[in-house]
Amino acid sequence: MVLESFSNSLRETIRRVSGASYVDRSLVKDVVRDIQRILIRADVNVKLALQLSRDLENRAMSEKPPAGMAPQDFIVKLIYEELLTILGSESSLSLSPKTIMLVGLYGQGKTTSAGKLARFFMKKGMSVGLIAADVHRAAAYDQLHQISEEVGCNFYGDRNQKDPVKICRAALKQFDSLKIKIIDTSGRDSLDDELLEEIKKLKDAVRPDEVLFVIDASVGQQAGPQAKKINEVVGITGVILTKMDGTGKGGGALSAVAEVKAPIYFIGTGEHLNDMEIFNPKKFLSRLLGLGDLDALLEVAESAEITPEEAEKSVTRLMSGKFDLMDMYDVWEKFSKPGLIRKMIDALPLSRLGGPGKIDGSTIEGAEGKLRLYRTILDSMSYYEMKNPEVLNSSRIVRVARGSGTSVEAVRSLLKEYKAMKKNIKNLQGNRNFKKILKAQLRGGDLSLENM
Ligand SMILES: Nc1nc2c(ncn2[C@@H]2O[C@H](COP(=O)(O)OP(=O)(O)OP(=O)(O)O)[C@@H](O)[C@H]2O)c(=O)[nH]1
Ligand SMILES: [Mg+2]
Structure with missing residues (x-):
């Protein structure tokens, strides 16, 4: 990587x-x-x-x-x-109808990215036309044609036409009713005046809504000057950073991005047409640093409601593994504001939760409802029972269920959850990152250990 x-x-x-x-x-x-x-x-x-x-x-x-x-x-x-x-700034390519022109040097991934973009828009239900305006490389026409068949989108090319402007004019006319038009242009092995002239002419004739600079993440220091020059000539509106699955250092391409101040829209993560991700700088950086969604955490930390000393005390107690029903009550009472569970979960590194998409809205709503129910049950327990949950035998459970107007099953499920939570906390003991997250959440007044 x-x-x-x-x-x-x-x-x-x-x-x-x-x-x-x-x-x-x-x-x-x-x-x-x-x-x-x-x-x-x-x-x-x-x-x-x-x-x-x-x-x-x-x-x-x-x-x-x-x-x-x-x-x-x-x-x-x-x-x-x-x-x-x-x-760079956070910005995504809008889904409004548009003409997109891809520019970049030889072999950076323009043609592949054209296909990936086509698939991206097709998946959004938009009609797409790919335009073969690379008139220099003989195989370019076939490559894009084949990609269009794989994606199942429209294709325009003309093997006999050597003027890319004419190709694009004809293509745009034919594709008038399509929502998205993507122009694949020629590359060169280094930035020469001929290439700059060609893409400038094309841009002036076509007036694309987006000029996307395609750059291989593993190019080195030459990336910056290249990007600068192309930007001066055609005005780059966004970047596609390709081959992020490769083995380069990446800093050269990132410097180029910083140079042109255009947002990175997508990253290419493989040769296949599905291997493209929408780029989100904050998420990307947090992942790079191994911090989960740091930004969300910091936001929570900034809205500090309880003192760091209090937070430290609670965290230390939780992390010590001495965790009774009183602690659970304390945590739930303090932190059972609606909407906060989502925030907490979103802020955790996905890896710890077994990957994205595992926790959906209904799980969270369920968790919030359960939280309210459990607090009602805990309200019916004595202080002694809460400090010593192991004394809660069948007859005590029946009494608590009656007293709280709930059911024996509900009380048992609370106890089961308590045990699981205690075990989880034990397992997480010593995990620094977890401690940090917990502390930040506590300071912001948000904590649920549900679903962890
Ligand atoms: N691993 C990996 N390979 C990629 C990626 N994007 C493109 N490639 C490969 O890079 C090579 C060049 O890609 P093209 O899309 O042909 O590049 P191009 O910029 O159109 O090249 P020219 O038309 O010659 O200027 C191909 O072998 C692609 O399969 C990517 O994100 N990851
Ligand atoms: Mg190409």
């Missing part, structure tokens, strides 16, 4: 910051130096790496953590925010 070593070293740095007993000038200096070295090693443009590390240092030295946020977490937040500036 591209960026793997980049990711590993960044994670290492994050771990070092999180694990530091306090934050001082020398830690900040060390971290800034680390980040700078990691960026340069990943092939990020030196100027950009220096700028970023300088900004990071300035912010770390001058800004104060918001109330309730530990200085360590604050430094992690700054690293995250500064790295995000390289990845």
